[in-house]
Amino acid sequence: DIQMTQSPASLSASLEEIVTITCQASQDIGNWLAWYQQKPGKSPQLLIYDATSLADGVPSRFSGSRSGTQYSLKISRLQVEDIGSYYCQQAHSNPWTFGGGTKLELK
Amino acid sequence: EVKLVESGGGLVQPGRSLKLSCAASGFNFNDYWMGWVRQAPGKGLEWIGEINKDSSTINYTPSLKDKFTISRDNAQNTLYLQMSKLGSEDTAIYYCARDWELYFDYWGQGVMVTVSS
Numbered sequence: 001d002i003q004m005t006q007s008p009a010s011l012s013a014s015l016e017e018i019v020t021i022t023c024q025a026s027q028d029i030g031n032w033l034a035w036y037q038q039k040p041g042k043s044p045q046l047l048i049y050d051a052t053s054l055a056d057g058v059p060s061r062f063s064g065s066r067s068g069t070q071y072s073l074k075i076s077r078l079q080v081e082d083i084g085s086y087y088c089q090q091a092h093s094n095p096w097t098f099g100g101g102t103k104l105e106l107k
Numbered sequence: 108e109v110k111l112v113e114s115g116g117g118l119v120q121p122g123r124s125l126k127l128s129c130a131a132s133g134f135n136f137n138d139y140w141m142g143w144v145r146q147a148p149g150k151g152l153e154w155i156g157e158i159n160k161d162s163s164t165i166n167y168t169p170s171l172k173d174k175f176t177i178s179r180d181n182a183q184n185t186l187y188l189q190m191s192k193l194g195s196e197d198t199a200i201y202y203c204a205r206d207w208e209l210y211f212d213y214w215g216q217g218v219m220v221t222v223s224s
Binding site: 099101 | 153154157166167168202215216217
């Protein structure tokens with residue numbers, strides 16, 4: 001199985017701050033990566049797919065990038081509604097696997 | 108509007124079975140792969156498995172393959188998850204999700220399953 005190592009596990013940031021979350025894949029997955037946001041008590045929502053493509057309705061302050069087998073999710077200016085947990089998911093090889101998650105809190 | 112509504116959760120004793128349902132509406136159910144994902148309390152997401160449009164292909168995460176069975180009824184726009192030999196490690200919120208281009212673009216609200224005596 002492909003392992004997705006996500007960091008940091010938790011993160012405290014201020015409003016308007018730039019936030020970056022990373023996922024390291026255990027092998028080459030190309031651009032087959034998604035990012036999900038899960039607000040407290042809610043279901044996950046698709047943010048980014050194919051490593052860099054923004055899902056419908058997602059604010060442009062979210063962006064995804066790739067460098068080799070390392071993937072990043074960037075929030076350019078943190079807003080209060082961005083608080084929650086974030087997960088990466090690889091879709092290169094079955095079984096699909098998620099990263100361990102990053103819990104984002106307000107400082 | 109796409110809607111996915113899970114049902115069938117609750118408290119179940121260890122070793123017993125339980126079947127979850129996911130009622131889909133707002134899209135052509137026949138045109139999509141569907142999947143199940145679970146989340147243990149306070150933990151991350153775990154992919155359970157997926158089923159293709161006509162049920163001819165079903166994939167599972169290896170550790171759950173012998174315990175869980177995914178099926179669907181396209182006439183009823185419903186996805187199912189049959190769970191057997193349940194243990195405390197299966198206590199979780201279970202989500203059904205629509206599989207779009209290998210990613211999950213719509214999720215249900217989730218249903219809680221608690222395995223305890």
